[in-house]
Amino acid sequence: MNSSSTVQERVKAKIPSALAQNPRLVMFVVLVIVSTVLSKGVFLSPSNIHNMLRQYATIGIMAVGQTVVILLAGVDLSQGSMMALVSMVVAYLNVNGFGLILPLLAGLLVGALGGLFSGTIITRAKVPPFIATLAMASICRGLATLMTQSRPIYGLSKELLVFGRDTIGGLGIQVVIWICVGLLGIFLITRTVYGRGVYAVGGNEQSAHLSGINVQRVKLLGYAFSGICAAIAAIVITSRMDMGGPYVNANDNVQSIASVVIGGTSFAGGRGTVSGTILGTVIIAMINNLMNLMLINPYIQQGIIGAIIVITVTLNHRRAKVE
Amino acid sequence: MLQNQIQIKHKAGRSFSSNIVLLLVFAAVMLIGALISPLFFSVQNMRNIIVGAATFGILASGMTVILIAGEIDLSVGSQVALTSVLMATLAPISLTLAIVASILATVTIGILNGVLLTKTKMPSFVLTLSTMGIVRSIALVIGNGQPVYGVPRSYSNLANTTVGGIPLVAFLLVAIYLFTWFFLKYTTLGRSIYSVGSNSEAARLTGINIDRITVAAYAISGLMAGIAGLYYTSYVTLGLPDGAVDYETEAITAAIIGGASFFGGEGVVTNTLLGFLIVAIVKNILNLMGVSPFVQPVAIGLLIIIAVGVRTMRKS
Numbered sequence: 079m080n081s082s083s084t085v086q087e088r089v090k091a092k093i094p095s096a097l098a099q100n101p102r103l104v105m106f107v108v109l110v111i112v113s114t115v116l117s118k119g120v121f122l123s124p125s126n127i128h129n130m131l132r133q134y135a136t137i138g139i140m141a142v143g144q145t146v147v148i149l150l151a152g153v154d155l156s157q158g159s160m161m162a163l164v165s166m167v168v169a170y171l172n173v174n175g176f177g178l179i180l181p182l183l184a185g186l187l188v189g190a191l192g193g194l195f196s197g198t199i200i201t202r203a204k205v206p207p208f209i210a211t212l213a214m215a216s217i218c219r220g221l222a223t224l225m226t227q228s229r230p231i232y233g234l235s236k237e238l239l240v241f242g243r244d245t246i247g248g249l250g251i252q253v254v255i256w257i258c259v260g261l262l263g264i265f266l267i268t269r270t271v272y273g274r275g276v277y278a279v280g281g282n283e284q285s286a287h288l289s290g291i292n293v294q295r296v297k298l299l300g301y302a303f304s305g306i307c308a309a310i311a312a313i314v315i316t317s318r319m320d321m322g323g324p325y326v327n328a329n330d331n332v333q334s335i336a337s338v339v340i341g342g343t344s345f346a347g348g349r350g351t352v353s354g355t356i357l358g359t360v361i362i363a364m365i366n367n368l369m370n371l372m373l374i375n376p377y378i379q380q381g382i383i384g385a386i387i388v389i390t391v392t393l394n395h396r397r398a399k400v401e
Numbered sequence: 402m403l404q405n406q407i408q409i410k411h412k413a414g415r416s417f418s419s420n421i422v423l424l425l426v427f428a429a430v431m432l433i434g435a436l437i438s439p440l441f442f443s444v445q446n447m448r449n450i451i452v453g454a455a456t457f458g459i460l461a462s463g464m465t466v467i468l469i470a471g472e473i474d475l476s477v478g479s480q481v482a483l484t485s486v487l488m489a490t491l492a493p494i495s496l497t498l499a500i501v502a503s504i505l506a507t508v509t510i511g512i513l514n515g516v517l518l519t520k521t522k523m524p525s526f527v528l529t530l531s532t533m534g535i536v537r538s539i540a541l542v543i544g545n546g547q548p549v550y551g552v553p554r555s556y557s558n559l560a561n562t563t564v565g566g567i568p569l570v571a572f573l574l575v576a577i578y579l580f581t582w583f584f585l586k587y588t589t590l591g592r593s594i595y596s597v598g599s600n601s602e603a604a605r606l607t608g609i610n611i612d613r614i615t616v617a618a619y620a621i622s623g624l625m626a627g628i629a630g631l632y633y634t635s636y637v638t639l640g641l642p643d644g645a646v647d648y649e650t651e652a653i654t655a656a657i658i659g660g661a662s663f664f665g666g667e668g669v670v671t672n673t674l675l676g677f678l679i680v681a682i683v684k685n686i687l688n689l690m691g692v693s694p695f696v697q698p699v700a701i702g703l704l705i706i707i708a709v710g711v712r713t714m715r716k717s
Contacts, residue, residue, distance in 0.1 A: 153526070153527075155530075199706055199710065203706070203709065203710030203713060203714055204713040204714070205713065206709075208524075208526045209653070209657075209663060209705065210706065210709075212650060212705070213650075213701075213703070213705035214702060215650075215702070216650055216698040216699070216701050216702035216705070217698065217703065219647075220696060220700075220701075220702065221699060223695040223698075224693055224699070227693065227695065329534070332530060332531075332534055335527070335530070339527070345523065345527060375542055377538055377541035377542045377545075377546055379538070380534040380537060380538050381534055381536075381537070381542075382538075383531075383534055384530075384531035384532060384533070384535040385531070385535060387527065387530070388521070388531045388532075391521060391523040391527060391528075392520075392521040392523070395522055
């Protein structure tokens with residue numbers, strides 16, 4: 079709270095330097111103003127904001143896991159396909175009479191095991207992370223489509239629909255899940271020994287190893303966490319769409335990476351925050367919301383996300399060079 | 402200097418042994434194919450393999466150049482889709498115009514990839530993941546998200562044309578691989594790509610303009626994506642804005658199985674050709690065995706992991 083108020087004072091005092099120091103917050107403020115003006119106030123209505131958050135909860139949840147992996151100087155390109163696989167597993171078990179708890183646990187287990195598998199390939203076989211996870215993406219997508227010959231699974235039980243549709247105290251459950259995962263991520267990264275290990279390994283793997291950190295274990299757990307986040311996101315999206323989908327948004331993976339990048343985490347590893355990522359996802363949600371308000375062709379939207387990644391990374395790079 | 406020579410000799414020795422491994426793997430999959438089905442060695446099946454997989458083969462030669470430069474290009478699948486949309490949109494006006502516009506578009510995208518990469522110094526997979534989305538968007542906007550009809554019959558027939566029983570595209574593949582092989586081995590630019598990929602700092606000190614080499618490598622990748630797109634359009638007979646998804650993964654697989662390294666400086670296109678054929682044959686065998694087509698991405702993923710894993714473990 080305290081730090082955010084000082085940042086705001088800085089924005090007021092010196093906008094140009096604030097732009098250089100915290101472009102995310104400036105982007106956020108500008109987007110709020112532009113969206114409010116263009117939508118004649120509709121943007122600020124609680125229902126619009128709530129809808130926006132509900133829609134982007136899945137990407138927000140994925141992005142928390144993605145942050146940890148990118149902090150480790152890696153990346154997870156398999157999150158989107160992992161979502162599809164978990165969505166299919168959960169729906170399949172649910173439809174075939176295994177109730178609620180078992181499918182959910184199985185889904186989380188698939189996510190964790192998938193992450194551990196990627197992590198093992200990366201740490202043991204020394205395969206570059208983006209290749210290992212690209213291969214993993216191919217495998218997950220194949221398995222997801224294989225389960226039902228690429229047909230969606232319909233007819234989920236009522237209690238599974240809770241995660242994407244119900245509310246607690248007026249707040250959508252998927253938003254609550256996003257907040258919980260976000261808080262867990264922040265706690266994990268800033269308050270635990272593991273979190274310090276992540277920064278150390280991402281900053282300099284060699285020195286982390288020399289200072290006695292089990293580099294391989296830190297990486298393995300990071301990819302497992304990313305897989306679990308993808309699995310949680312999959313449960314939410316399965317519940318929201320009321321089906322298991324072998325092709326659930328493959329584009330979500332790019333948006334999860336974009337959230338992390340906009341959140342200020344460096345691809346070189348060791349620098350960045352989960353809270354930045356959460357703000358990054360909100361910014362992406364606002365940009366897409368704004369494009370919808372302005373009736374921009376939806377086909378342009380994924381291109382815009384790509385352009386935003388390029389611009390943000392460029393600006394981050396410039397900033398790092400100036401510093 | 403001496404150390405360098407030793408290293409080069411060492412590399413040559415390794416590439417010789419990996420050549421033999423590659424040929425053995427190739428022979429093994431051919432043998433398995435023959436054992437699995439009597440149809441495997443039929444002329445029709447061989448034709449199907451080439452005609453069906455040629456797009457990946459063309460992309461893989463460009464991907465090899467990029468991998469040798471120590472980079473990656475994930476945007477080639479989207480470029481193929483864009484080419485098919487441009488072809489289907491412009492071909493009714495003029496086929497020549499459509500072809501020229503398509504190649505110009507993809508080469509420009511390649512150059513932009515290269516320029517952005519050298520200016521921003523961001524990891525190439527992040528940049529090309531972004532351009533992948535941007536190019537896909539352009540294709541979707543031009544085609545309005547729908548398949549575009551309008552490819553002339555005479556053009557779409559080209560994919561199925563044979564000369565003396567051999568599909569036309571086989572000649573195209575041979576020409577492309579000869580071109581890339583010659584380019585990498587005998588031109589200054591081609592050899593500079595190797596030196597930039599294996600040690601960019603050393604390359605810079607010898608006076609090579611690294612940025613220009615990187616841009617050139619991406620331009621070649623764009624050119625190959627354009628040619629692949631021209632063939633793809635003829636093969637699918639229409640413009641598909643949402644087509645050719647994940648084609649980059651297949652191109653990368655072929656190049657890696659052929660021995661290209663992710664750390665740059667290594668790779669031979671003739672081996673990529675073998676890698677491409679191995680992947681195409683493995684997929685064909687799965688088809689002949691009646692295995693669900695959805696197993697193919699799983700097989701591709703495992704092939705990547707095995708190929709890279711075995712190689713990096715052998716090195717260390």
